[in-house]
Structure formats: C-alpha cells, structure tokens
Amino acid sequence: MTETETRSRREQLLAIAGGLFAERGFKNTTVRDIADAAGILSGSLYHHFDSKESIVDELLSTFQRDLFATYDRILESTPDTAARIDAIIRASFDAIDQHHNEVAIFQNDAGFLMGFERFAYLREHNRRFRTMWVGLLDEGMRSGALRTDLDPELTYRFIRDTVWVAVRWYRPGGDVPARTVADQYLTILLNGISRKEDHA
Amino acid sequence: MTETETRSRREQLLAIAGGLFAERGFKNTTVRDIADAAGILSGSLYHHFDSKESIVDELLSTFQRDLFATYDRILESTPDTAARIDAIIRASFDAIDQHHNEVAIFQNDAGFLMGFERFAYLREHNRRFRTMWVGLLDEGMRSGALRTDLDPELTYRFIRDTVWVAVRWYRPGGDVPARTVADQYLTILLNGISRKEDHA
C-alpha cells in the first residue's frame, strides 16, 4: 500500500493539482488536465472543490500558515541574530524541499492571483516576510554582526528573491540535497564569492 | 510630438503588447486586451501580426540578439576576469532597466513558451548564458580572484537567478537607479553581508 492510498481522496486531488499548477502554472492548467491526471472526468472534480480557484487557494493558504508557524517557532527559540538568519534561511530551503509545489505556485502565480479579493492574504504573506527580514537586518547591523554600508530594503529584496527563486531549478530527491544548497547559499550571502587574502 | 508618434505603428503595438505581457503574463493577456490598449479592435491586430505568439516571439528574439551582442562586445574588450564579471553584471542590470518588459516576459513566461518548437531559441539563450558564466567562474577560480570552495554550477545558478529576478521589483525611472542596484548587488555577491573584523 502506497502512501497515496492512505490519504483522503481530497488530499490526493490536491497533490495532483498542485503538481500540475507548479509545473505549468495556474492559468495554463485546465480542470480537464487535473481530472485526466486523477483518472476521472472534469465534472467529477466539482464534487470535491467548488472551483479551480478553491484548489489553489487551499494549497497556498495551508502552506502560508505552516511556513509562518515555523518562522515564529524559530524566532521564539533563537535569540542571537546571526543564528536567527541562519535558521530562517535553512527553514526556507527546507520549505522548497518539502513543499516544492506550493513554493513554485507562489513564485509563479502569486502576482496574478493577488489581483483577486479572495487571495488578499498573499499580500499579508509578503508584508509579514518583509517585516521579519528588515527587522533581522536591522538587528544584525546594530549588533555588529552585519556590515552597515548596505541598504536594508535592497538587501531584504535580494535575500527574499535569491532564496525562493531556487525553486526553479531545485529538485527534491535529486543529486543536490537542500542542506547543501543552504550551506553554499549562506556562504555566498555572508562572505561573498571573492577570495579574501587578508584572512591568513 | 512624443516619441511614440515617431515610431512605426508596428513598434507602437509591440511596445503596448510588451507592457501587458510583462505585467500580466502572456497567457493572461488576450488579443482583445492588446487591441483595447491600442485603441483598435482585436481583428485589426492581425493586419500587423499573424498571431499572438508572433508578437511575443518578435519581442523576445530581438531582445536576446541584442543582449548577447552586448555580452560579446564586453568579453572581446575586457581581458581581466574580475572586470569581466563586473561589466557583465552591470550590463545585465542595464538590460533590466532599458528592456524591462522583455526581461519580465522572459522571466515569467519562458518556461511555458519553451514548450513550443517555435521558441526553441530560448533554450539556446539559457545554454549560452550558462556557458559564459561557468567559464567566467572557472577563470576567476584559476586566476585567484574567486574563492575555490564553492560549487561552480550552484554559483552560476545563484548569480543567474539573483540578477534577473530583480526585474520583479525594479522600476525604470523609479527612486533607485539601476546603477545603485548593481553597486549593492556586486558588493553582496563579491564580499557578502557579514561584517569583517579582520580588514583593519
């Protein structure tokens, strides 16, 4: 018995739709595509969900809730700024690994979906993420952990984009584990790619 | 007389369509949207272009040709590796500034469009970009300009993604000029955000 068979039909369909949305985009995936992949007809989908939007809504809202719960746990249990930055970034790469579909959908389609009233919470997602990171960077600059000649707003955008855009090429279960990607990313982000002669 | 009035009708329509494709995505923009924005009816568009795909094809193929011509000029005239990396990155941010629509379309819709035979050249774009960057990073590591403990493939993806994804928030003519973004980006990429105590 596979894991799939033990999940509810609704969860199966959510996973199937999530995979298609992530791969082709929300607008480029039809309800017939989803039904075909699930081995049923398109009309039957409406027994489980009342619209195509409801499917992506459930995927994204669940993901957002879980992600920020993880961030909150980290910030509550980690006082040191450098350790916080390290843990938040590692948790983000872990999310790319564990919830690849949802991250990909958010990256590719959030801009379009945010145009609808129903997905206003995606804006809240962006707002909270920004507040968290600008706070971390400000803390780091004041504590002496981070250099102070960078613009906090530009640096925040840089980190935000560079972490999540990895979903475009990262493949869960592939050759490179998420842990390795996080290690290399943190090395570049903290110390740069340039060789330092003055360390010795 | 505005600049728009001096351009050919075809170029006007290309610019209008480019703006809509960049803002909403190719699939989410209808030929009626484009015609409305141009003040004509949708059928009239087909006097200028034989399909919606032809419009985005012309935008992307022109952009790709110009971008690589710029890269080739830089590599021909700049022998030093560190200077090459600096100039290529500055040229990329300049492209985001000067050809914002095309970069946005490439970032958002290339994945979908590459599925069509007609847009196979977008794959060539990716291939050339990768070859160029892996070559630059390899040169830099062998010459001693760059640290050697980073994976060249991961570093290449990091740079590729982090440069182009800026198109999502950068606004030409806005508060922050492209030059400033490139300066800050190069600082982070080369030296990192961490404070170095051992410089003094």
Next chain:
DNA sequence: GTCTATAGTTCGATAGAC
C-alpha cells in the same frame, strides 16, 4: 464518488467591407 451531457463564456483567428 463518478459519469453523461451540456450550458454559458471567452478566446484566437478569419473574411470581406470600407
């Protein structure tokens, strides 16, 4: 929970008048 059948809409594209 799935299927049959289809309504209602929107889309890309075409033909021919002006």
Next chain:
DNA sequence: GTCTATCGAACTATAGAC
C-alpha cells in the same frame, strides 16, 4: 489600417442519472 461580423475551439462550471 481599421471595422463589422463571426466561426470554431477550449474553458469553467452545472444538473441530474447511476
């Protein structure tokens, strides 16, 4: 170069049988 008019395809969603 634009408009009038429309075709045929594809899409989301619904109603009711099984």
